[in-house]
Each structure stands twice: as structure tokens, then as C-alpha cells.
Amino acid sequence: MRKITFKRTISMIIAAGLMTSAFTGCxxxxxxxxxxxxxxxxxxxxxxxxxxxxxxxxxxxxRESGAVYETTEAAAEDWDNSMTQDAWYEEEDEDYGYDSREYAHVSENDFIATSVESTSTFSADVDTASYSNIRNYLNNGNTVPEDAVRIEEMINYFHYDYDEPAKGEPFSVNMEVDTCPWNEDHQLVMIGLKAKAIDTSxxxxxxxxxxxxxxxxxxxxxxxxxxxxxxxxxxxxxxxxxxxxxxxxxxxxxxxxxxxxxxxxxxxxxxxxxxxxxxxxxxxxxxxxxxxxxxxxxxxxxxxxxxxxxxxxxxxxxxxxxxxxxxxxxxxxxxxxxxxxxxxxxxxxxxxxxxxxxxxxxxxxxxxxxxxxxxxxxxxxxxxxETVAKDVKLQTTFDENVVEKYRLIGYENRMMANEDFDDDSVDGGEIGSGHEVTALYEIIPTKNADSFDNHILDLSIRYKAPQADESKLLQYSCKSTGKSFDNNASDNMLWVESVAALGMFLKDSEYSGESSVALARNLAEKTSYRDDALRVEYMSLLDKVEDNYGTAYSDYDDDYDDDYDYYDYDDSESDVNEIEAN
Structure with missing residues (x-):
């Protein structure tokens, strides 16, 4: 077991004292x-x-003065600027510590053979708490408790360039397939939902x-x-x-x-x-x-x-x-x-x-x-x-001829029994205006996957309008247009892969393969991350991971091509939309 000793510098103690004095005088x-x-x-x-x-x-x-709350914000910003530099943890070999934060332990999703169960059901999750909490640990010079890492929340913290929803639809559905960067014998299937945005005015x-x-x-x-x-x-x-x-x-x-x-x-x-x-x-x-x-x-x-x-x-x-x-x-x-x-x-x-x-x-x-x-x-x-859809559930059914095994990365506490998908009394997740929800499956293709028509999976989505009691059903079919799964990755896919690789590294996942900080960095650098302040910050966090974990950056060789042809889905009147992965 580890003893985690919490230390604060003199400047942090002084800052905290000043903050306490300022706010108790309100x-x-x-x-x-x-x-x-x-x-x-x-x-x-x-x-x-x-x-x-x-x-x-x-x-x-x-109130006699209108400037009181401005003082609060200024003081909080002063604390925010100082906190990053002035606190850290030091690990020692003992069975007690001072980090009193509590997390639920949930075992990672395992690979499932499609011959045993080809259908996977989970509820949507738009929470982002895990990522900002991880950032807090890293900025303070700490390592991250494994149970604090929820990979789906890390991925969903960021925005992606998904298609806008078709007219009359609550959200768009985007899919992409790529070679798995941490295990070259596996593939990744990304499913991305984007909710319609409501004008705040x-x-x-x-x-x-x-x-x-x-x-x-x-x-x-x-x-x-x-x-x-x-x-x-x-x-x-x-x-x-x-x-x-x-x-x-x-x-x-x-x-x-x-x-x-x-x-x-x-x-x-x-x-x-x-x-x-x-x-x-x-x-x-x-x-x-x-x-x-x-x-x-x-x-x-x-x-x-x-x-x-x-x-x-x-x-x-x-x-x-x-x-x-x-x-x-x-x-x-x-x-x-x-x-x-x-x-x-x-x-x-x-x-x-x-x-x-x-x-x-x-x-x-x-x-x-x-x-x-x-x-x-x-x-x-x-x-x-602003909720646009509630009780959102996703159900994927993989083609047994093409996919031998699959594993949903993250969403461990959002998994559902398959029969609960059609049960409107079972709660799903909520999606707000403009929200994006991304899920990532790692799959093992069958040996003769190329012999079939490249049908990968069928996706069904159930959701309710914010004040409704009965759900509506949307259905999609995902196919790859190439003769294999080796598609060029988009910025969306590369960023999701980078964050997932970092999450598995922090979680010390048994499925991490060749995941590393270097791999996460290499994948992220292939994207146009400089256009997004949150992604720029992510790159700086990779430096902090290296510092806090003592990992050294090294070049990572790969064969990824930055060119990419993006998915488009058929906006026809059919009951099942076909989504093609180019």
C-alpha cells in the first residue's frame, strides 16, 4: 500500500489564509x-x-455595494493561479494516506466473443468530471488514482467535428473504423452522436x-x-x-x-x-x-x-x-x-x-x-x-462473420442488460443542446473478415423527448467501403485514440497494449489541435504526466496516413440508415 503525504508550500498557506479572511468578511x-x-x-x-x-x-x-462578488471572483482566480504550483503529493510505502477523495471501483469491460453474445447495450454519458479531476491531480504534481479514471468522460470532455443532425432528428450519428494504434492486430470502431444545438437566445x-x-x-x-x-x-x-x-x-x-x-x-x-x-x-x-x-x-x-x-x-x-x-x-x-x-x-x-x-x-x-x-x-x-433528449440508450449488434470479439472502452458503470434497451422504465442518459457523445469499441476481426460485404455492426438508439414517457427508436447500419478495416483516420478518430491511450496508461489497464504517453502525444500531434484551447492544454498535460510518472518521451513510429475520407450517412426515408466508413 502507499502512503500519500500531502504538502503545501508557505505561499499556499498564506494564500489560503488570505482567502479565508476575505470571504469570512462578506x-x-x-x-x-x-x-x-x-x-x-x-x-x-x-x-x-x-x-x-x-x-x-x-x-x-x-447590498450596499455592487462590487462584492467581483472581489470573490478575483480572489478565486488568485487561488487558481497559485494552487497549480504550490501543492503536491509524495508517495511512500505505507498503508494510509491523506488523499480523502473517494471513488467507486468498477472493473474494466472485457472482450466478448460475438459467438457468445454479439449485442452490447449501454446508456449515453455526457459527464466530464473525470477529466477535470485528472487535470487537477496532474497540475498539482500528483499521480492519478486508477479509479478516478473514466475514459469515456475523458473523451467526451472534448468537442469533435461531427455532422449536424438531419432535419427532424435529435442528433446525428457518425461512425469511423481504424487500425488500433496500441494493438496492430485489432481495430477500433468509433460511434459519435451530436445533438442539435438550440440557439441560446x-x-x-x-x-x-x-x-x-x-x-x-x-x-x-x-x-x-x-x-x-x-x-x-x-x-x-x-x-x-x-x-x-x-x-x-x-x-x-x-x-x-x-x-x-x-x-x-x-x-x-x-x-x-x-x-x-x-x-x-x-x-x-x-x-x-x-x-x-x-x-x-x-x-x-x-x-x-x-x-x-x-x-x-x-x-x-x-x-x-x-x-x-x-x-x-x-x-x-x-x-x-x-x-x-x-x-x-x-x-x-x-x-x-x-x-x-x-x-x-x-x-x-x-x-x-x-x-x-x-x-x-x-x-x-x-x-x-438544456436537455434535448433523455433516457438515451445505445445498442450495437456486431456481425459475427466480420467481428470475432469486441470490447467497449469505458462506460463500465453505464452498461445495461440487453433486454433493458426496450424497457422504457429503465433509465438511460441525458443529452443536452449541442452535446457530443462518443463511444469507442476495440474489436478483433475474424480471419476471413475481408471475404464478406464489410458490414461491421448495426446500431439502435432509443431516446425520449425531455417531457415524454415513451421512447423513439432510430436504427443504423455501419459498413466499410474498403476491402479491409484499414481506413485513414480523421482528426476526430486520432484525438479519441490519443485520449483513450492516455486513459488506459493512467488506469494501468490490462488492455493497454502499447499505450503510452508517447503514443498519446504522437496521435494528438497528427491533428490540428492548435485551433482548440482545450486540446492545447491537453498537450501540456502530457508533459505533466511524463514529469509526475517519470516517463520519458520517445518517438513513436507508425504508418498512419493523415488523409481521411469522412463517413456520411444516408438521410433517406428508410427505417435503417446506412453509414459507410470510407
Whole structure:
């Protein structure tokens, strides 16, 4: 076992002290509580499933200065700039450590013989938390826990040049086939969905319930202060058609603001700024109250969403992952969607936050910086907050004559029984406006694959409209136009391959083959990554992986050709669309 010793430099300690001083001086009408009395992460959590349903009105004082929240953002940015350089972990051979973040362990998908089972079923996943959490580890000079790596979330963090949806379709379907770069005897099949984008100027009226964890564990510079910055950035996107309610929870829940017009940004910002962190964490009580408010101010035909901001350290009321899953599953039946925002290096309960999002018609993002808050809540507001299809499920059936074995890379906690595909009572994933969802299969071709008509797989997709109860079915057939699987790779395919290779390296996957940082870099460099700031940042993270893991960069020789003829699918009136891989 490893002991992970957490170290902070003097500059980080000073910065944290200054941040604490700045934010505890913001004022507010809450009872004063000594932050030194808050519970530490080593305290055993309670497991009572009794949720508190109390909700009380907070005082609503008028703000004298309109510049308060600007101070919050500036301080958070100062912390963000300093944090990258000033903290790291050092590994030692002991059986305990100080990284209190928790992750669910899920075994990797194995290769499955098509002669045994040719059909694979999973739900869509647009979460991105794993990638930004990995970035946080790497930027702080750390290695990444294997269970923190969810490869599908790493891949789906990026945008791809997929076709726009055909008229009347909720999303386009794109497929591509290429030789597997980490195992030359295998092939890769990429499936990419792109949802139709809704013009933000024409978006539906929205009722947001900001559900904010103000417990003692949130009293850190990269938690509650960053939460305030995130929500205040979102306020600039609201107008008079929107309404906002705010619920906080610590030892108990509190209604801070109720049904406020979205145009009254000063009043909403003041309520956010006055929040202070103290006490235990009764998250289940806050969830109950937030959904009660969401139902009370429900906008028929609009967008109704709870946005939860927390580190997930729940220790009062319903605290277990199973209990929270049961609670949120009941709440989602109200037609209210959920966004979960995770914060903080210490005490992050990733397993609980992912469970809440997956079972609550929602999505999950990890906010590690002011920039990430802006990306999630401003730049990608439509994708994050405007659902265009819910309960999205994908089912692939491979041609046994062409594919001997297959393995879905990632999506381990999204796998479904094949019979659940047609069962509308079984939850799928949610896709927002303009969202892109990418899945990658590694396949082993049959020895005589070239003798057949290059039919690779059939794809079926089920989805529901945001307020519908019955699903619709789309069907596609994927064929390769060449006489073999060796197609030239597009930028889309090369980038997905690069991220998957890095993910398998970080996860120490038993299926990683020749995956390495050098391979990930080589694949990425074949793309036009310089046109995308997120991809440029990814390239710098590869440097950090080399530094943190002690890997040396070396040239990787391969035979890839940068030329590529992209897939096109037949937009005919037939029930099954044929997708050709050139």
C-alpha cells in the first residue's frame, strides 16, 4: 500500500489564509460558527436515512455595494493561479494516506466473443468530471488514482467535428473504423452522436434551484468561494424569463431565496455572497427542499433544474451511496433535471456525486478552476442545462462473420442488460443542446473478415423527448467501403485514440497494449489541435504526466496516413440508415 503525504508550500498557506479572511468578511445573516469546530474528514460518517424536510426563510438584506462578488471572483482566480504550483503529493510505502477523495471501483469491460453474445447495450454519458479531476491531480504534481479514471468522460470532455443532425432528428450519428494504434492486430470502431444545438437566445424559460453545500467541509478556498464564483458567472446568462431559488444545507437546510426573477442579478448575487460554511452536512434534507421548491415554481414547457454544488461529504441524514441513489431516483419522476458540480481536492466523494447525477436525470462536472466554472456554466450553458433528449440508450449488434470479439472502452458503470434497451422504465442518459457523445469499441476481426460485404455492426438508439414517457427508436447500419478495416483516420478518430491511450496508461489497464504517453502525444500531434484551447492544454498535460510518472518521451513510429475520407450517412426515408466508413 502507499502512503500519500500531502504538502503545501508557505505561499499556499498564506494564500489560503488570505482567502479565508476575505470571504469570512462578506457579511450575511447566518449564525456565527467557529470554523475550527467543523468535522474533519477522519470522522466516521453516520448512516441514518432520516432526511430533514425543514425549510426556513433567510433574511433578505439589501447590498450596499455592487462590487462584492467581483472581489470573490478575483480572489478565486488568485487561488487558481497559485494552487497549480504550490501543492503536491509524495508517495511512500505505507498503508494510509491523506488523499480523502473517494471513488467507486468498477472493473474494466472485457472482450466478448460475438459467438457468445454479439449485442452490447449501454446508456449515453455526457459527464466530464473525470477529466477535470485528472487535470487537477496532474497540475498539482500528483499521480492519478486508477479509479478516478473514466475514459469515456475523458473523451467526451472534448468537442469533435461531427455532422449536424438531419432535419427532424435529435442528433446525428457518425461512425469511423481504424487500425488500433496500441494493438496492430485489432481495430477500433468509433460511434459519435451530436445533438442539435438550440440557439441560446431562443432557449426556454428556466427555473434554477441553486442547492449549495455550506457545511464545514466547504470552508476551503477551492470550495465555497469557487462555488460563489461559478453561480455568479451563470447569473449573467439569465433574464426576466428565468427564476432562481437558493437552498443551502449544513446541519439543516435553509431557503435563502425563493422564486426570484432572473433579471435581479444584484439581489441574487448578494444572497450568494453572504453564504458562510460551517457545521455538518445534511445533504438529503437540502435535496428534498430543493426539489420541493423546483416543483412549486415549476415552469410548464420550460427548463426546470436543480444545480447542486458540493464536495459530496454527506454525514447527516441519508449518507450512503445506495440511499442517495434511491432518494434521487424518486425525485427525478417530477420532471426536474439535475446538474451536479463537484468542488475541492480534499474530501471529494466522487462516487456519491456520480451516482446522484447518473440516477437523477443529470450530468456531473468537476470544477477545479474559475475557467472550468465558466466553461461549464457559461460557454456550454446550453449543453449543460438544456436537455434535448433523455433516457438515451445505445445498442450495437456486431456481425459475427466480420467481428470475432469486441470490447467497449469505458462506460463500465453505464452498461445495461440487453433486454433493458426496450424497457422504457429503465433509465438511460441525458443529452443536452449541442452535446457530443462518443463511444469507442476495440474489436478483433475474424480471419476471413475481408471475404464478406464489410458490414461491421448495426446500431439502435432509443431516446425520449425531455417531457415524454415513451421512447423513439432510430436504427443504423455501419459498413466499410474498403476491402479491409484499414481506413485513414480523421482528426476526430486520432484525438479519441490519443485520449483513450492516455486513459488506459493512467488506469494501468490490462488492455493497454502499447499505450503510452508517447503514443498519446504522437496521435494528438497528427491533428490540428492548435485551433482548440482545450486540446492545447491537453498537450501540456502530457508533459505533466511524463514529469509526475517519470516517463520519458520517445518517438513513436507508425504508418498512419493523415488523409481521411469522412463517413456520411444516408438521410433517406428508410427505417435503417446506412453509414459507410470510407
Amino acid at each position: 457579511g450575511g445573516s447566518y449564525e456565527a460558527t467557529d470554523s475550527s469546530s467543523r468535522e474533519e474528514s477522519t470522522v466516521a460518517y453516520t448512516t441514518s436515512d432520516e432526511a430533514s424536510d425543514s425549510a426556513t426563510e433567510s433574511s433578505k438584506s439589501k 431562443k432557449r426556454k424559460p428556466t427555473h434554477f434551484v441553486f442547492l449549495i453545500d455550506t457545511s464545514g467541509s466547504m470552508d476551503e478556498p477551492n470550495k465555497l468561494p469557487l462555488v460563489k464564483t461559478a453561480y455568479i458567472k451563470l447569473l449573467n446568462e439569465l433574464d426576466e424569463n428565468d427564476t432562481v431559488s437558493i437552498v443551502t444545507y449544513a446541519g439543516s437546510d435553509k431557503v435563502v431565496l425563493e422564486g426570484e426573477c432572473g433579471a435581479n442579478t444584484d439581489k441574487i448575487a448578494e444572497a450568494i455572497e453572504n453564504l458562510q460554511a460551517y457545521g455538518s452536512t445534511n445533504g438529503s434534507a437540502g435535496i428534498n427542499t430543493a426539489y420541493d421548491l423546483a416543483e412549486e415554481y415549476f415552469i410548464k414547457g420550460g427548463n426546470n433544474r436543480v444545480i447542486l454544488a458540493t464536495d459530496g461529504d454527506l454525514n447527516v441524514g441519508v449518507t450512503s451511496e445506495d440511499g442517495l441513489t434511491e432518494l434521487i431516483t424518486e425525485k427525478k419522476e417530477s420532471g426536474i433535471f439535475l446538474s451536479v458540480l463537484g468542488f475541492g481536492n480534499d474530501n471529494l466523494k466522487d462516487n456519491k456525486l456520480e451516482a446522484l447525477a447518473d440516477n437523477g436525470n443529470g450530468n456531473y462536472a468537476f470544477i477545479d478552476s474559475v475557467y472550468e466554472a465558466k466553461r461549464v456554466l457559461v460557454e456550454e450553458m446550453g449543453s449543460t442545462l
